[in-house]
Amino acid sequence: MFMEIVQFPCKPGQEEEFEKTVSSLMPRFKTLKGFQGFELRRSVEAPSKFYLMVRWEKLEDHTVGYAQSDVRPVVGAALGAFAGGAPTVEHGKLVAS
Numbered sequence: 001m002f003m004e005i006v007q008f009p010c011k012p013g014q015e016e017e018f019e020k021t022v023s024s025l026m027p028r029f030k031t032l033k034g035f036q037g038f039e040l041r042r043s044v045e046a047p048s049k050f051y052l053m054v055r056w057e058k059l060e061d062h063t064v065g066y067a068q069s070d071v072r073p074v075v076g077a078a079l080g081a082f083a084g085g086a087p088t089v090e091h092g093k094l095v096a097s
Contacts, residue, residue, distance in 0.1 A: 001036060002059045003092045006052040009085035015048060018082040022052065025078055028071045029054070034061025048084060059091055 010018045022040050029035045034057035043049040056062045066072055079087075 001094060002056045002062065003094075004052075004054040004056060004062050005090045005092055006054075006087050008050045008052060008079070008083070008087045010048045010050055010082050011084040012048045014082050015042070015050075018050065018079075021078055021082065022050075025075050028074065029066075032061070032069060032071060033065050034058055035066075062091070 008018075019040065019042075026038055029038065036055035036057060038052065038054045041051045041053070043051070054062070056066075
């Protein structure tokens with residue numbers, strides 16, 4: 001399993017609407033090969049910063065499957081409206097638990 005980790009700076013004052021929008025978009029991901037779930041976490045120290053963690057079966061399910069899907073532009077447009085800066089995306093794999 002791979003984890004896509006998106007650090008998303010939200011425009012101040014739009015945090016609650018951002019949370020609702022992310023939740024409303026997630027059913028679209030269920031149609032994608034390899035999607036295994038997600039979590040949205042909000043920073044305690046910087047309340048306008050979020051961490052979206054999406055679990056994928058394989059790295060390519062995100063880097064190729066999602067990237068070439070019709071879901072990506074919809075998600076990008078919807079979340080882009082809340083961007084208070086450039087999001088960063090990294091991938092992680094489980095090495096201990």
